[in-house]
Amino acid sequence: MxxxxxxxxxxxxxxxxxxxxxxxxxxxxxxxxxxxxxxxxxxxxxxxxxxxxxxxxxxxxxxxxxxxxxxxxxxxxxxxxxxxxxxxxxxxxxxxxxxxxxxxxxxxxxxxxxxxxxxxxxxxxxxxxxxxxxxxxxxxxxxxxxxxxxxxxxxPSNTLVTNVVPIAVCEGEDAGTNGYNQGDLYALKLADQNQSEMGPGNYQLLDFGSGASTVREALAGGYKGAIDITEPVITKPGNTIGPVGQGLNTRFDDYSGGGLSDTDYPSDIYVREPVKPAKLDNDGNITYLDTSGSGGGAWGYSDYLAALPDCSGDSDCRIDSGGEENRRVLVIPVVDCSSASGGTSAFNVTALACFFMLQSAPTSNSGKEAVFGEFIEDCTVSGGVPGQNSNSDGPYRIVLYRDPNGEES
Structure with a gap:
């Protein structure tokens, strides 16, 4: 070694x-x-x-x-x-x-x-x-x-809105948003011109184009245009009750008359209606005596929500046939009717209101029934886009901005 x-x-x-x-x-x-x-x-x-x-x-x-x-x-x-x-x-x-x-x-x-x-x-x-x-x-x-x-x-303001139906309601007198109380029932389209605050000849319809088929399709949800709510909306005198009912009732899986189909206009996912329908008396007062809702109360939007998202097994459920959620929610302009004089009129839009369509619309004027909706909320801001310079007129929403002094937000 x-x-x-x-x-x-x-x-x-x-x-x-x-x-x-x-x-x-x-x-x-x-x-x-x-x-x-x-x-x-x-x-x-x-x-x-x-x-x-x-x-x-x-x-x-x-x-x-x-x-x-x-x-x-x-x-x-x-x-x-x-x-x-x-x-x-x-x-x-x-x-x-x-x-x-x-x-x-x-x-x-x-x-x-x-x-x-x-x-x-x-x-x-x-x-x-x-x-x-x-x-x-x-x-x-x-x-x-x-x-x-x-x-x-x-x-910033967003003045162009879509998915609006050609119906308008005047500013209400209640204490809530734009004069409407959340959860309360209101007449959205009248069958008696004498009950309308828009003046003689008006039934709260708006002019989104002439012809019965245009009215029918627009109320079924087929209006593809956008309206600028900083511009006045124009009323459409006349009852047009058949096309109105035929268009609105597609939301309840009812396609009788009018030639509309569920392919183009699917029903809501849940089409149940109250056992006792709402009524409008000669003085324009709503009577709603239904007790089929939760806890024995009147059936309404909260009961509709309770049935979602899966209402399978219920005879009023349309999940399997392509029903779409919230088809019964109508986006309706709220207008200032203080200058109403009757006939074709122009009204300024003050807000957009979301109403839950309570029951099917009438297709004839035999009982002079109205179209009823439960006020959900002011949906003016549903189309807002984050940005700056929101001083211009129009709907907006409260949004988050990037913090100029921070790194993450």
């Missing part, structure tokens, strides 16, 4: 291997432990951003409804507190975090001086110093502090 060469004994090799394996295992355990904290932080970052988004939207809605900046700031903070107290969000505790709520008339400028409540208002909510519990990160002297922000405010 060459005595000038060194060799490491097998025993010493085993000792070195043990050291290397131990070091590798410690490194792997450390990475695995740290990954728990990283994943925890990433999960809560998303939850924090969602919470801040909701708070900014809440503040912007208060501003849009005429509230003060103080009220809007309170709404934002209340939203965060309520999210933290919700089931499954026990860790979302904002008591130790710093919450800043700012307001601007320009979504691209925060902070903003000279805020004017008469102009479009935008809210920015920023949360910083949001501290999370550590699992193993403290070993490396790492503190998990998160921050997030969001900006919300009105979108």
């Amino acid at each position: 060459d005595s000038g060469k060194w060799r490491i004994s097998p025993k010493k090799q085993r000792g070195l291997t043990l050291v290397l394996v131990t070091a590798a295992m410690l490194a792997l355990v450390g990475v695995a432990a740290l990954s728990i904290d990283v994943n925890h932080a990433m999960l809560n970052k998303t939850r924090l951003q969602n919470s801040v988004d909701a708070a900014a939207l809440a503040a912007a809605i208060v501003l849009d409804n005429g509230g003060s900046t103080t009220e809007a700031a309170a709404a934002a903070k209340t939203t965060l507190i309520n999210i933290g107290g919700a089931t499954g969000n026990d860790e979302m505790d904002f008591t130790s975090a710093q919450i800043v709520v700012q307001f601007s008339n320009d979504p691209a400028i925060f902070p903003f001086s000279g805020f004017n409540s008469d102009d479009d208002g935008y809210a920015r909510v920023a949360v910083s110093g949001y501290q999370l519990d550590n699992f193993f990160a403290h070993i490396l002297n790492v503190t998990k502090n998160l921050s997030s922000s969001a900006v919300a405010g009105p979108s």
Whole structure:
């Protein structure tokens, strides 16, 4: 053996291997432990951003409804507190975090001086110093502090709307949206011109084109055009009761008369009607004595929703035959009838209202029955598009904007 060469004994090799394996295992355990904290932080970052988004939207809605900046700031903070107290969000505790709520008339400028409540208002909510519990990160002297922000405010106006039926209702007298109360029943198309606030000759129909077939198809949902609600709508005098009923009743899987088909105009997914239909007396008052709804109340939109999304097994269900959900929801212009004089008239649109069509429409005028709808909501904003410069007239919605001072929102 060459005595000038060194060799490491097998025993010493085993000792070195043990050291290397131990070091590798410690490194792997450390990475695995740290990954728990990283994943925890990433999960809560998303939850924090969602919470801040909701708070900014809440503040912007208060501003849009005429509230003060103080009220809007309170709404934002209340939203965060309520999210933290919700089931499954026990860790979302904002008591130790710093919450800043700012307001601007320009979504691209925060902070903003000279805020004017008469102009479009935008809210920015920023949360910083949001501290999370550590699992193993403290070993490396790492503190998990998160921050997030969001900006919300009105979108630009969108004046062109589609999916509107050629029926209009005058601004109501109730205390709700545009004079209509959610859940209440209203006459959408009258059979007696003397009951219409639009003046003699009008039955609340709009002129989307002449001819019975045009009226029939438009009320079945076949009007493909868009209307500009900043422009007046024109009434269509005359009852036209047959085509009106034939078009509307396709939504109830009724294709008798008119030549319309379920291929072009599918029915609603659920076509049930109340056991006792609503009636309109000579004075224009609605009588609705049905008790077939939930809890013995009058059957309506809430019962319709309760039957969805799967009403299989119910004789009024049209899932298997291609029925479409919400075909019974009608988008109807709400107009200012203060200048009504009768005949062909032009009325300004003040909003769009969504009504749930309660029952089939009459196809003859023998009983002078109306078309009835339950008011669901103001659906003016359903076509809004996020952007800026929403001061122009027209519908809009409250949306989220990119925060000029943030990286994620």
